[in-house]
Amino acid sequence: MNSPAKFGDPVVTCPPGLSGWELSRESRVSEADVVISCHNVWKVFGKGAEKLRLTSATTAEELRSTGYIAAVRDVSLSVRRGEMLVVMGLSGSGKSTLVRCLARLVDVTSGAVMVEGRDIGAMTEAELIQLRRAKMGMVFQSFGLLPHRTAIENVAFPLEMRGQDRATRLARARAMMELVGLKGREDYFPRELSGGQQQRVGIARSLAVEPDIWFLDEPFSALDPLIRREMQDEFLRLKSMVAKTIVFITHDFDEALRLADRIAIMKDGAVEQCDTPERIVMAPASEYVAKFTSAIDRGRVIRAGALAELPAGRMLEGPPVLAHQTLRELAHQLVCDPRNLIPVVTGEGRPVGGLDKSRAVELLFGGEA
């Protein structure tokens, strides 16, 4: 991703194709705000894998021919404070292994993972436990609840590990249960709850210690579609209430588009592209990404801001649209508005540019970006 320092006043020098809305989002973060970053991370399974010399040039085929399996290949990415990165890929693409590398549930074979500037690979066990107790929460695909504990005892478990006394941790756990909408089910055992309810317990547990970093490993994949939708809404509600750095794993592209600030698409252990949803759709970095996004309804992904261009000598008149609105949300207006160029402004009312109506309509009805 380009450094925001290259751009001056977004309204004047915004290069075509890069939106002002995006820029305004970009300008909010800086390098100092990176919470998690990983540098050339490899995870290779096989006996004696630590001794392998792994470089960017090493291919998966080379490894396989020598009896190794590369789950994560040369991944470098960073997640900024308050950002939600969605890692997506098909099953076996290494996304679950990657998130386990970020949490050091598995040790990386090569490369480094930095959390808040510290190399977690170099941490002692005690330091790692301290980090998890203070800063990390994780939600699992099959919930990972302890079958012999009630829901509330499960939620209180991380607090128990921290050594909080019973009354305090149960009070906190009760509050978390209420937050996820499970008030009244505190004393149920996991097997007495439905899948959706179990995952709510899992979410409540992961939030109990108020972590700064929240990992979610395909949290909704084990749920049926209706419940999944409901849980996604619930998740967005929670996300707006708690400001956290989030790494979210999914194999569902729709889910990724719905939730992500940025998406990293993985294939065979490597990240193909890591970008905003708009850019993934409009400027796919590879054939694979393009194939992935081809069936996607562009109108739902592309926001007005992304299409806004500088009005070369033309006047922008009339009521503006907001930069973060998707084309789908603007569909009615796009069809009915008599103007060819519609002004776009940010949420704060700062002008961004003009939206070319005919291009927008074309995208909305299935044209190429």
Added chain:
Amino acid sequence: MPARLSAWPVLLALAVVLAAAQSVLPQALHRPPEWLVLPFAHWINSIFVFVQEDLGLMSLTRAFSDLVEFCLDVTANLLYGKSRWPHLGPIPWTVIAVAAGAVGYALSGWRLAVFSAGTFVWIAVMGQWKWAMETLSVIVVAAPFSVALGLTMGILAWRSATVERVLNPILNVAQSLPHFAYMIPVVVFIGIGPKAGAIVTIIFSVPPMIRMTLLGLRKVSPEIIESGQMSGATRLQLMTRVRLPSARTEILIGVNQVIMQCLAMVVLASFIGMPGLGQKLLQLLQALKIGLSAEIGITIVLLAILLDRLSRAWALRQPEHNEAGASWLERHRLLLVWAVPTALAFALAAWDPYFVEVKRNQALSIAGPIDAAMDVFVRAAIPVTDWLRWFLITWVLIPMRDAFLWLPYVTVLLFLAAVGWAIGGLRSALVSLAFIIPIALSGWWDRAMITIYMVTVSVVLAIMIGVPLGLWGARRAARAERLLLVCDSFQTFPSFIYLIPVIMLFGVNDVAVIAAVVVFATVPIVRYTVEGLRNVPAEIVEAASMSGASRWQRLIHAELPLALPTMVVGANQSIMFSLFMVIIAAFIGTQDLGQEMQRALSSTDVGKGLVLGFAVAFIGLMADHLLVRWSAERKQRLGI
């Protein structure tokens, strides 16, 4: 694989040739010559003497056995009033029966509660209280020791691959060593009596606990462990609060197996002076008091079923929440179910000493009617049993025994190598030989062949009875379920019990031994036949039916081939059971390894006892290797 195809028929042919040339073979090919026989027993004895005297192990075992003895004294005082610390007992039998009922209620419900309390009432009114409590007091002490030991070793094996690699073959041998082989070293180290009985029980019942702990820890879902790690659990917290509780079911199934092993061993430990139901049964059987021994037998069976049901119910119990706002009464139901009748029982006990202890002259007995009924039955059955005895001895047992003894040992070695090769190639051939050659070198060849002949005859008879029974049982789902339940119950009985009915019917001779072994060995055959057939995928059966197969055609072409690997596993278990039973039944009078083992036990000859024990174990392990290998390969080929 051409090597595999060509080698085994050659070996087989060679074996046949050598057998045909039996009469002209030199003596050295007939039986292992004197100079080949190695003094294993002497070596083992030297090791034991070294361990006993030079390693200071004696003081260690003494410390452990003192601890066990202390626990035994406490339970003995509580359960039947032996005058030892804490001098509180005996607890009135009514109170114990109520406690048993409450445990049954807590673990399962009213039905088990009634059965549980009823068993103890039966024991008391039949005047067997002291013997039963002697037996139970050992189980109550031995089982927790075993569980703790097994759990620890299971965790160690789980943590370290090296420990597991070392432990695995030891467990394999340990689980195929006959009961008596455990007793001899214990007698040497500890002596005879309840303490020795308890310790041999502890050692004998540890292996399944290790296995189940390992299995349980392996089965915990990785996500549950990761969730524990992400909650910031340390290794110790992870083990005690995440892994072990999540492996609860497997661990408790291990506890169930420990308890059943304990019961089986405690009953047999009467051979080394362990008082209780087993000793009483042994005395009565030796005196041929059928009615009285049947009474004891019923008690042992009831206890076996009860202990099995209770511990199984505990393992399968799932936690349940109390509804919010439940009253104090509802939340403490169990306490009430226990406390109120207990108070009543104490009141009864204070009112009449009958409710504290049933005196010998107050006890009921059904021995008289049983004896009378048996008399009538046996007299009616005499023509049949006599004929059967004559037929089996004259036409099956003696010819078979002679045939097995007639075979030159080289033929047996070559034959087993050929079978091994046919099943699993060179490796299996070598494994077979590795198990059988030490037996040839041990100097107990003839005895071993007699054991093998008895097991062979028994297993063949068991298959002839068990497979048709299994086929019949598997035809309907409900019937299959009932039959499996019966098999389950039969398997919980201590093997000793099986001797009572056969002695009733056939008296004390070879046929009685074979009959007991056959009954015992039929159970796994029935069980695995039913399971194998019931687990044939429904679509395959339906596809066969839609192809127009008759019931027989369907059975022969679709169901049996798919069920066969499972049935072979049953045959394997059947062989194991037969071996154990043949050895136990030796005290009725056989001339096999078991008889020698009894002699080794009475002369406390550790070396001889262990050599014989290993010989039995090796026979079992060889069969196990061949059959399991075949079954696994077949299953893989069938894709099931």
